[in-house]
Amino acid sequence: MRQGVLSRYKQFLDITSNTPMIDMGEGSTPLVRSKFIERQLGCGELYFKLEGCNPTGSFKDRGMVMAVAKAIEGGSRAIICASTGNTSASAAAYGAYCGIKTIVLVPSGNVAKGKMAQALAYGAEVVVVEGTFDQSLEMVRNFSERNSIALVNSVNPHRLEGQKSAAFEIVDDLGDAPEYLFIPVGNAGNITAYWNGFVQYHEVEKSTIKPRMMGFQAEGAAPIVIGEPVLEPKTIASAIRIGNPASWQHAIKARDESGGSIGSVSDKEILEAYKMLSRREGVFGEPASAASVAGLIKMHSNGIDFSDSRIVCVITGSGLKDPDLASEQNDMPLHQLPLDMDAMNRALGSILE
Numbered sequence: 001m002r003q004g005v006l007s008r009y010k011q012f013l014d015i016t017s018n019t020p021m022i023d024m025g026e027g028s029t030p031l032v033r034s035k036f037i038e039r040q041l042g043c044g045e046l047y048f049k050l051e052g053c054n055p056t057g058s059f060k061d062r063g064m065v066m067a068v069a070k071a072i073e074g075g076s077r078a079i080i081c082a083s084t085g086n087t088s089a090s091a092a093a094y095g096a097y098c099g100i101k102t103i104v105l106v107p108s109g110n111v112a113k114g115k116m117a118q119a120l121a122y123g124a125e126v127v128v129v130e131g132t133f134d135q136s137l138e139m140v141r142n143f144s145e146r147n148s149i150a151l152v153n154s155v156n157p158h159r160l161e162g163q164k165s166a167a168f169e170i171v172d173d174l175g176d177a178p179e180y181l182f183i184p185v186g187n188a189g190n191i192t193a194y195w196n197g198f199v200q201y202h203e204v205e206k207s208t209i210k211p212r213m214m215g216f217q218a219e220g221a222a223p224i225v226i227g228e229p230v231l232e233p234k235t236i237a238s239a240i241r242i243g244n245p246a247s248w249q250h251a252i253k254a255r256d257e258s259g260g261s262i263g264s265v266s267d268k269e270i271l272e273a274y275k276m277l278s279r280r281e282g283v284f285g286e287p288a289s290a291a292s293v294a295g296l297i298k299m300h301s302n303g304i305d306f307s308d309s310r311i312v313c314v315i316t317g318s319g320l321k322d323p324d325l326a327s328e329q330n331d332m333p334l335h336q337l338p339l340d341m342d343a344m345n346r347a348l349g350s351i352l353e
């Protein structure tokens with residue numbers, strides 16, 4: 001049986017004898033070597049960390065298992081979050097697993113179909129709010145304080161605590177930290193968590209180096225890059241459509257301490273990387289996830305030489321989360337044929353030549 005995050009990394013997490021060892025098999029996700037982009041860009045070594053392989057299809061499960069365990073340890077009987085989708089899917093799943101009430105607030109019209117389907121399937125109370133993610137987060141912060149139920153957004157420190165396990169896994173798999181970590185940045189919790197994980201592992205000499213943290217926001221939702229909140233963040237990558245990141249200062253600290261950078265990529269660059277990943281690598285990530293790869297391609301075309309470097313791109317969530325976008329973006333022909341062998345030979349014979 002695959003060990004979940006809490007038992008696998010118990011000694012590095014804030015776990016007491018009263019913490020319930022919740023385990024849905026989260027974490028221990030594949031680190032897959034690139035077949036195409038590595039050669040294309042002339043990178044030393046390039047790997048993808050496939051976080052879509054978590055139980056609900058995104059890295060959010062790593063933090064959620066810890067946050068829910070701590071909520072239960074603290075006596076909470078309900079959890080609440082605001083979400084662009086993946087946090088609510090994850091909260092709903094762990095809430096169902098633990099038998100506690102889950103309330104999720106999602107901004108109206110902005111949640112990918114797969115994520116909404118998950119929240120409903122797991123039986124959460126779903127509240128659609130006429131507003132942005134940032135405004136919904138304000139509301140749940142307020143509501144959770146008044147009603148003393150556990151807030152499981154990434155402002156909850158236990159979320160970041162659990163999420164740092166992904167950095168541990170990368171070092172455990174590679175035998176050392178990579179030179180670079182490329183990662184999409186939305187609310188900026190994940191880049192913060194990874195950095196904490198790499199620092200902690202370095203302190204206990206599990207690694208000899210720490211990676212440069214290379215964060216990427218979408219151009220229309222790039223508050224950290226432009227240096228001020230974005231009131232109406234816009235991007236097709238809904239998981240990073242965030243205008244006022246909760247972990248803004250932590251992300252800047254991670255960037256500066258690691259000698260990394262936080263930049264932006266356009267929706268066009270995100271979509272190109274999204275398609276390249278699935279077509280050339282067999283990795284179907286969600287659009288937000290492709291921002292890490294788009295960032296790598298952009299830095300390479302800006303003249304940065306990665307030929308001596310080991311690089312990990314975090315593919316934060318599964319492409320199945322957003323089936324509408326996948327179909328919209330598809331430009332492969334759909335062959336429609338009668339049930340007729342000759343017609344099939346005519347239509348498909350030529351593509352095999």
Ligand SMILES: *Cc1c(COP(=O)(O)O)cnc(C)c1O
Pocket residue numbers: 058059060086087154184185186187188189190191239240286288289316317318
């Ligand atoms: C949440 C999420 C992000 C952004 O992570 P932050 O911690 O908010 O910066 C990126 N990609 C996916 C798929 C996500 O679910």
